Amino acid sequence: MSSLLAQLFPPETTRGMELSADVLIVLTSAAIIYVLTRYHKWGHLWREWLTTVDHKKIGIMYLIAAITMLFRGGVDALLMRGQLAVPNNHFLGPLHYDEIFTTHGTIMIFFMSMPFIFAMFNLAIPLMIGARDVAFPRLNAISFWLFAFAAFMFNISFVVGGSPNAGWTSYPPLTELAFNPGVGQNYYLLAIQISGIGSIATGVNFLVTILKMRAPGMTLMRMPMFVWTSLVTSALILFAFPPLTVALAMTMLDRLFGTDFFTITHGGMPMMYVNLFWLFGHPEVYILILPSFGIFSEVVATFSRKRLFGYSTMVWSVITITLLSYGTWVHHFFTMGAGPGVNVFFGISTMLIAIPTGIKIFNWIFTMWGGRVRTPVAMLWALAFIPTFVVGGATGVMLGAVVGDYQFHNSYFLIAHFHNVLIGGTVFGLLAGMYYWWPKTFGFKLDERQGRWFFWLFFIGFWITFMPQYALGFMGMTRRMYTYTTGYGWSLPNLVSTIGAFMMGAGFVVFVYSIVYSYKHGERDLTGDPWDGRTLEWSLPSPPPAYNFARIPVVSDRDAWWEMKQHNQTNVVQLNPNDIQPIEMPKSSSIPFLMGLAFFVGGIGMVFEWWWVAILGALGVVALLIIGSFDYNDHEEIHAETIRHTEASLGRLQG
Amino acid sequence: MNVPIEPELQNTQVPLEFTDQHESLKILGFWAFLATDFLLFSSLFAVYAVYQSRVGMSGPTPAQLFHLGPVLFETVALLTSSFTCGLAVYEMRHHRLKGTVIWLAVTILLGAAFVATEISEFLGDIALHDTWHHSAFLSAFFTLVGTHGSHVSFGIIWAITLIIQLLGRGLTTITTRKVYMFALYWHFLDIIWVFIFTVVYLSGKII
Numbered sequence: 001m002s003s004l005l006a007q008l009f010p011p012e013t014t015r016g017m018e019l020s021a022d023v024l025i026v027l028t029s030a031a032i033i034y035v036l037t038r039y040h041k042w043g044h045l046w047r048e049w050l051t052t053v054d055h056k057k058i059g060i061m062y063l064i065a066a067i068t069m070l071f072r073g074g075v076d077a078l079l080m081r082g083q084l085a086v087p088n089n090h091f092l093g094p095l096h097y098d099e100i101f102t103t104h105g106t107i108m109i110f111f112m113s114m115p116f117i118f119a120m121f122n123l124a125i126p127l128m129i130g131a132r133d134v135a136f137p138r139l140n141a142i143s144f145w146l147f148a149f150a151a152f153m154f155n156i157s158f159v160v161g162g163s164p165n166a167g168w169t170s171y172p173p174l175t176e177l178a179f180n181p182g183v184g185q186n187y188y189l190l191a192i193q194i195s196g197i198g199s200i201a202t203g204v205n206f207l208v209t210i211l212k213m214r215a216p217g218m219t220l221m222r223m224p225m226f227v228w229t230s231l232v233t234s235a236l237i238l239f240a241f242p243p244l245t246v247a248l249a250m251t252m253l254d255r256l257f258g259t260d261f262f263t264i265t266h267g268g269m270p271m272m273y274v275n276l277f278w279l280f281g282h283p284e285v286y287i288l289i290l291p292s293f294g295i296f297s298e299v300v301a302t303f304s305r306k307r308l309f310g311y312s313t314m315v316w317s318v319i320t321i322t323l324l325s326y327g328t329w330v331h332h333f334f335t336m337g338a339g340p341g342v343n344v345f346f347g348i349s350t351m352l353i354a355i356p357t358g359i360k361i362f363n364w365i366f367t368m369w370g371g372r373v374r375t376p377v378a379m380l381w382a383l384a385f386i387p388t389f390v391v392g393g394a395t396g397v398m399l400g401a402v403v404g405d406y407q408f409h410n411s412y413f414l415i416a417h418f419h420n421v422l423i424g425g426t427v428f429g430l431l432a433g434m435y436y437w438w439p440k441t442f443g444f445k446l447d448e449r450q451g452r453w454f455f456w457l458f459f460i461g462f463w464i465t466f467m468p469q470y471a472l473g474f475m476g477m478t479r480r481m482y483t484y485t486t487g488y489g490w491s492l493p494n495l496v497s498t499i500g501a502f503m504m505g506a507g508f509v510v511f512v513y514s515i516v517y518s519y520k521h522g523e524r525d526l527t528g529d530p531w532d533g534r535t536l537e538w539s540l541p542s543p544p545p546a547y548n549f550a551r552i553p554v555v556s557d558r559d560a561w562w563e564m565k566q567h568n569q570t571n572v573v574q575l576n577p578n579d580i581q582p583i584e585m586p587k588s589s590s591i592p593f594l595m596g597l598a599f600f601v602g603g604i605g606m607v608f609e610w611w612w613v614a615i616l617g618a619l620g621v622v623a624l625l626i627i628g629s630f631d632y633n634d635h636e637e638i639h640a641e642t643i644r645h646t647e648a649s650l651g652r653l654q655g
Numbered sequence: 656m657n658v659p660i661e662p663e664l665q666n667t668q669v670p671l672e673f674t675d676q677h678e679s680l681k682i683l684g685f686w687a688f689l690a691t692d693f694l695l696f697s698s699l700f701a702v703y704a705v706y707q708s709r710v711g712m713s714g715p716t717p718a719q720l721f722h723l724g725p726v727l728f729e730t731v732a733l734l735t736s737s738f739t740c741g742l743a744v745y746e747m748r749h750h751r752l753k754g755t756v757i758w759l760a761v762t763i764l765l766g767a768a769f770v771a772t773e774i775s776e777f778l779g780d781i782a783l784h785d786t787w788h789h790s791a792f793l794s795a796f797f798t799l800v801g802t803h804g805s806h807v808s809f810g811i812i813w814a815i816t817l818i819i820q821l822l823g824r825g826l827t828t829i830t831t832r833k834v835y836m837f838a839l840y841w842h843f844l845d846i847i848w849v850f851i852f853t854v855v856y857l858s859g860k861i862i
Contacts, residue, residue: 135680204687212680238687242694246702250798259787259794261702267709267791276698622812629816632829 022159051588053137054546058144059122060441063434065148066116069107071508072155076104078505081465085498087486097482098165099184103158105168109288110192111151113422114199116430117291118143121206121230123441124433127537127544128224130215130553130560135208137586138634139201145596146198153603154191157184164188167480169277170251172262172270177255183607189252190603196241196248197599203237206230215536217555221315224535224559225301225308226433228315229294232322236287239326244280247273256609271336278329286325288422290318292429293360296382299432300364302533303379304371307559310363317356324353334405343402350400354393361386376531377451381432384459388424392417395470413473416466423462439525443542447522450514454507461503468493468500534562539573541650547583547638550575550647574654575647580640587636595624670748672832685836689843692806696847699799700854706795707859714790717859720780726856729772730848733807736765737845744838747831755834756821759814762841766811773804796855803851806844813837 036042049057079100083092092100126134134140157163164184166174175185210231214223223231250261251273260266262273301308308314330338330346364386375383395417398404408414439445472493477484484490523530529538536553537544539561553573557563564570602617604610647653673679710716739761746754777797780786787797817833824830 136684139684200688200691204684204691207687208680208684212683238691239694242691243698245695246698250702250794253787253794253798257787259798260789260791261706261794263791266714266789267706268794269705269709269791272702272705276702279698626812626816629833630820632824 025159047588050593051141051590053133053141053586053588053592055122055126055134055137055140056441056544058140059119061144061148062115062119062122063441065151066112066119066430067512069112069115069151071512073104073107073112074505074508076100076107078501080104081498081501083482084484084494086495087484087491089483092482094482095165098480099158099163101480102164102167102188103154106154106164106188106192107151108422109168109284110195111147111154113288113426113430114195115147115151116434117233117288118147118199118202120226120291120295120430120433120437121202123437124537125206125209125227125230126213127440127540127548128227128535129210129213129218130536130549130555131209131213132548132552132583133586134205135213136205138589138592138628140205141589141592142595143198143202143205145592146201146599147195149596149600150191150193150195150198150603153194153600153607154187157187162187169281171277172251172254172273173264175251175255176262178263185255186252186607189248189255190606193245193248193252194599194603196245199237200241200245203234203241205234207234207238210234215553215555215560218560221312222555222558222560224294225297225311225314226291226294229290229297229318232318233287233290236283236290236322236325240280240283240287243276244284247276247280250276252606256606271333274333274336275329278332279326281332282329283322283325285418285421286321288426289429290321292385292426292433293318295429295433295436296364296385297367298535299378299382299436300367301559302436302531303374303376303382304368305374305532306367306371308363309366309369310359311558313359314363317359320356321353324349324356328353331400331405334402335409340402347400347402347405351397354397357393361390376435377446377448377455378432378435378531380452380455380459381428381435384455385424385428385432388428388462389421392420392424395420408473410479411473412469412477412479415479416469416473419466419469423466436531437537439530440528440537440540440542440544442519444518444522444524445530447514447518450510450517454511454514457507457510458504461500461505461507464500464503465497466500468497472497529561534559536560539564539570541652545646545650547585547643549573550580550583550643550652571654574652575644576654577644577648580644580647582640583638583643584635585638587634589631589634591624591628591631595621598624670831670835671750671826671828672835675828675832678828678832681832682836682839685839689839692843693847696799696802696850699795699802700850703795703799703855706791710790710792714793715785717792717796717855720785720793720796721856721859722776723856723860725772725776726852729769730852732765732769732772733845733848736762736769737842739765740838740841744835747826747834750826752821752826755826756818759818759821759834763811763814763818766807766814766841770804770808770811773800777801800851800855803844803847806847810837810841810844813840 036045049061052058079092080097083089083097122134122140126132162182162184164170164187166180166185166188170185170188173179210223210227220228250259253259254261254263254268260268262268262270264270297308297314327349328346330342331350334343334347364382373379395413399408399414399417435446435451472490475489475493477488477490484494525542528541530542531538536555539553540548551573553560564572598617598620600617601620602614605612605614605617644653672682707717739758743755743758743762746758785793787794814837817830817837820833821830
């Protein structure tokens with residue numbers, strides 16, 4: 001018993017910050033439980049949300065989780081910037097600092113960006129292609145619950161103590177048991193593995209959805225650009241995640257079962273991990289950026305009231321980027337001694353990616369050229385993206401230059417570069433998409449004035465934070481450094497950087513306030529087409545009914561909804577009361593939630609090496625697979641009368 | 656849940672499982688899953704190839720470890736099971752439930768013989784203290800071959816549930832789709848085994 005307690009609460013947990021976090025979490029949980037019980041909402045929560053297979057609701061849950069994780073990862077960032085604000089600071093201890101930069105990176109990549117992207121997939125893609133759901137609705141829900149339980153598992157490591165501390169890349173030999181005892185790394189390995197399974201399933205799901213469930217007439221070259229980038233992102237996920245699965249599994253075998261994959265002795269090689277990790281990791285950065293490229297294409301075209309310029313070059317650019325992304329992974333370790341020939345090959349293949357990306361940047365600018373440009377918040381993010389990403393891309397080419405990399409490697413120059421592209425590209429894109437599709441999803445707009453405050457605080461704060469870090473990199477400050485002394489000239493740039501970070505944090509607070517404010521007072525979207533949009537989702541009411549399209553539209557051109565509006569054919573989306581057919585829709589299921597739970601139980605068992613718990617979880621997974629296999633009753637019919645009633649109340653019946 | 660494909664396809668030679676749009680979607684999805692599984696094995700093969708080249712550092716060598724007798728038996732059992740699995744699909748395509756079930760059962764038995772032989776081989780190695788703690792080569796060997804073996808074991812459980820569903824429901828668009836997906840999976844495992852036989856056992860014995 002005492003060893004159990006020691007495992008659950010290692011000595012470091014007595015640190016004040018964890019204790020206050022624990023108290024806060026317990027109080028919040030108690031408040032949530034009280035509210036749900038007081039207002040009898042447990043049944044509602046279970047029926048409408050936890051068991052749902054509706055892609056729109058799953059998208060909303062992904063979005064909530066991503067924003068929560070953005071907060072969690074953002075607090076980590078502010079703690080780090082607080083620690084680095086002044087020299088010789090001891091606000092955080094060195095080990096604590098290690099845990100914080102590890103969880104910051106891991107959460108921002110795996111538990112913030114990925115679910116945010118999947119939120120956009122779920123919220124927009126079926127509506128954009130004229131489908132009633134994704135190809136595999138139940139699998140979609142399973143993906144979500146695997147992610148959700150994995151994120152939960154990763155986060156409780158902070159509460160019970162023993163967070164991972166080897167960086168988001170988790171390189172051996174530091175992650176080997178001999179150098180990193182305790183359960184921290186186990187949390188990392190299991191949580192990423194479980195959410196990775198969910199990500200692969202999402203990739204399969206959207207690949208098939210986009211290839212096979214488009215409305216009649218929507219050929220590949222008539223798909224909206226976001227659908228295109230999501231298609232190649234899904235393909236990237238399929239090909240990128242298996243090497244990660246293997247790398248994580250081998251680390252786990254080393255730690256839990258005493259194998260020798262990455263040990264220094266017995267023929268093991270840490271570099272094996274590094275190769276496998278970046279064979280995943282480099283395509284992963286395109287998994288993170290390509291959906292945002294798609295969002296910018298939609299947003300820029302809509303708010304310029306113009307067709308996207310150079311559509312087919314956009315398509316070929318993303319395909320080229322996808323292919324090239326697999327030939328670049330070695331640039332993550334130029335300094336590890338592969339030799340000049342190998343390094344130059346990967347240096348050139350890296351720099352080549354700037355060409356298709358540059359083409360895309362020009363296409364967005366030419367889309368605006370001569371257009372009637374409006375600048376709501378969604379468009380502001382797209383406009384801010386262009387110069388920001390150009391700087392990030394240029395510094396990426398600098399890092400790709402092998403000889404230069406020997407100077408920049410693992411310095412703050414690198415940190416500045418990847419935050420420059422990940423925030424300036426991925427996060428700006430996701431925020432643009434969120435503001436753009438928010439009225440479609442929830443039926444009300446986010447407040448524009450507060451959105452501008454959020455935008456300017458975050459955007460200016462971003463530049464103040466990361467530009468000094470380029471300088472710090474040149475001045476020799478390395479990444480993951482927990483404190484520094486005076487006399488290097490690092491003090492002022494670090495202080496400025498910290499001020500910028502807190503500006504970004506202030507922007508986030510405004511954003512959260514604006515969600516609450518807009519929910520109560522925001523402009524309701526009664527037309528379904530608040531931005532005068534171009535693609536099919538804007539032909540639907542906001543929020544769309546459960547079955548999305550009462551009648552599946554027939555597409556004859558790119559920007560299908562815009563063309564319908566130009567030709568005064570918008571009434572084709574309305575139904576004639578006499579020819580309403582019943583619609584078959586997937587039925588809610590408790591299996592996805594229970595599947596996530598079973599993986600969670602199994603994962604916790606593995607983390608603490610409580611084998612009977614691990615076996616219990618594994619048996620649960622197998623049992624749920626079998627139960628699912630025997631369940632033939634997974635669809636239900638929505639009656640014609642219900643559809644007529646719904647469509648009538650939305651004012652969408654003819655005559 | 657049956658959404659028929661275009662009526663003109665109804666009377667042609669389209670197999671039952673492809674006559675329903677939702678079911679044929681699932682087959683495409685399964686192909687995509689197989690692609691990821693193929694990459695999983697590719698990664699494991701790459702790991703194995705590298706560690707095999709470093710085998711001199713500690714532990715036994717492939718030539719000392721492998722016994723071709725049981726491996727040949729495993730190969731014959733698995734390749735035959737792939738054939739019997741094909742026969743099950745053949746019977747299914749001719750709408751013969753009994754033949755489908757019988758050949759699936761034979762497939763399961765051959766698969767079980769494969770797994771049993773592999774487990775006894777592994778136990779023999781472990782009895783000689785040739786475990787995966789000894790060297791990176793052994794870690795890679797047990798992981799690659801064991802991953803394949805656990806896939807086969809999972810396939811056996813899957814096929815048993817399919818037989819129960821076939822006996823309960825007969826040949827429908829859904830059950831035939833499930834059998835067809837299982838057949839894809841089983842042939843895929845056979846292909847992986849051919850690679851394991853060549854890369855691991857044959858080259859291990861020769862080099």
